[in-house]
Amino acid sequence: MYSFLRSFLFRLDAETAHQLTLQTLRITNYLPPALWLMKRIYAAPSKPVQAFGLTFKNPVGLAAGYDKDGIAIKGLAALGFGHVEIGTVTPKPQTGNPRPRVFRLLEDEAVINRMGFPGRGAEFVGKQLSVISDRSSAIIGVNLGKNKDTPLEEAGNDYVELMKVFAPLADYLTINVSSPNTVGLRRLQGREMLEGLLSQINAVRNTLHVKRPILVKISPDMNDDELDDAVGAILDQGMDGIIAANTTLSREGLRSRSKGEEGGLSGSPLKVRSEAVLSRVVKRVDGKVPIISVGGIMSPDDVKKRLALGASLVQVYTGLIYRGPKLVQEIVKAI
Numbered sequence: 001m002y003s004f005l006r007s008f009l010f011r012l013d014a015e016t017a018h019q020l021t022l023q024t025l026r027i028t029n030y031l032p033p034a035l036w037l038m039k040r041i042y043a044a045p046s047k048p049v050q051a052f053g054l055t056f057k058n059p060v061g062l063a064a065g066y067d068k069d070g071i072a073i074k075g076l077a078a079l080g081f082g083h084v085e086i087g088t089v090t091p092k093p094q095t096g097n098p099r100p101r102v103f104r105l106l107e108d109e110a111v112i113n114r115m116g117f118p119g120r121g122a123e124f125v126g127k128q129l130s131v132i133s134d135r136s137s138a139i140i141g142v143n144l145g146k147n148k149d150t151p152l153e154e155a156g157n158d159y160v161e162l163m164k165v166f167a168p169l170a171d172y173l174t175i176n177v178s179s180p181n182t183v184g185l186r187r188l189q190g191r192e193m194l195e196g197l198l199s200q201i202n203a204v205r206n207t208l209h210v211k212r213p214i215l216v217k218i219s220p221d222m223n224d225d226e227l228d229d230a231v232g233a234i235l236d237q238g239m240d241g242i243i244a245a246n247t248t249l250s251r252e253g254l255r256s257r258s259k260g261e262e263g264g265l266s267g268s269p270l271k272v273r274s275e276a277v278l279s280r281v282v283k284r285v286d287g288k289v290p291i292i293s294v295g296g297i298m299s300p301d302d303v304k305k306r307l308a309l310g311a312s313l314v315q316v317y318t319g320l321i322y323r324g325p326k327l328v329q330e331i332v333k334a335i
Contacts, residue, residue, distance in 0.1 A: 002324030087143030114263030271296030
């Protein structure tokens with residue numbers, strides 16, 4: 001069934017196809033019979049995981065980037081995910097980078113995107129979350145980023161503003177300092193800048209009535225020293241977890257004619273790099289905080305390996321595009 005649907009979607013521009021599937025899932029939010037049917041078809045077994053003080057019904061989540069504005073959370077949760085991470089959300093609406101900005105690399109089972117955090121902003125996303133009455137289907141995370149025109153030295157103000165909005169509405173928050181598609185953003189992963197940012201975030205978190213777990217999403221492109229510095233800052237500032245890792249700028253071994261497009265690469269070519277980063281982070285963290293592994297997860301065997309390497313949870317995105325909505329169910333049944 002999905003092979004037929006995929007053949008249709010893959011004839012469309014990648015971003016157009018994505019918007020079509022997202023809007024279809026959004027419609028199910030308002031059609032209880034359709035939502036019920038999806039849950040029946042895609043239900044995954046219950047395999048609870050405890051992490052960050054939360055109980056996830058299974059270890060498989062949807063990575064940020066799929067539903068940037070939180071418009072299809074119920075439909076996505078109906079696909080069997082144990083958690084759904086929406087965003088990246090910025091304080092103010094922004095259009096992101098010019099189109100075309102998403103490219104399929106069919107020969108490599110990969111995607112390159114240079115979206116640049118397009119979205120309707122914190123106010124709109126907050127309204128989407130505030131009307132979700134049933135929070136039992138999946139844990140909801142919100143991925144936070146700075147606006148493009150916010151200077152790096154003022155980035156902390158954006159993250160703090162977002163944290164105040166979403167702490168009462170989400171189950172956990174992710175600080176995104178690792179997207180390659182916002183100019184200069186990855187500089188925030190440097191030890192000094194990251195410590196300053198997370199210190200500011202932590203100070204404000206301690207004043208909030210509702211305190212949520214805060215995770216930090218890191219890049220797969222750091223060398224060993226840079227990774228040690230980033231993880232050290234995350235631990236020293238009392239963050240609750242790490243997501244490893246974001247998309248890569250590497251183009252090693254690609255065959256597709258679109259391999260030269262600028263942006264972050266995801267999908268199968270990221271698998272080895274993501275596994276290596278996970279192993280390094282697990283060793284550096286030494287059990288102090290849980291880790292979510294993301295990048296290049298395309299099959300149940302990929303998830304088994306990530307969990308064996310020390311991840312508590314995993315996230316998928318590009319695997320969903322190439323394998324279809326049954327992927328979550330297949331993974332959870334296999335692990």
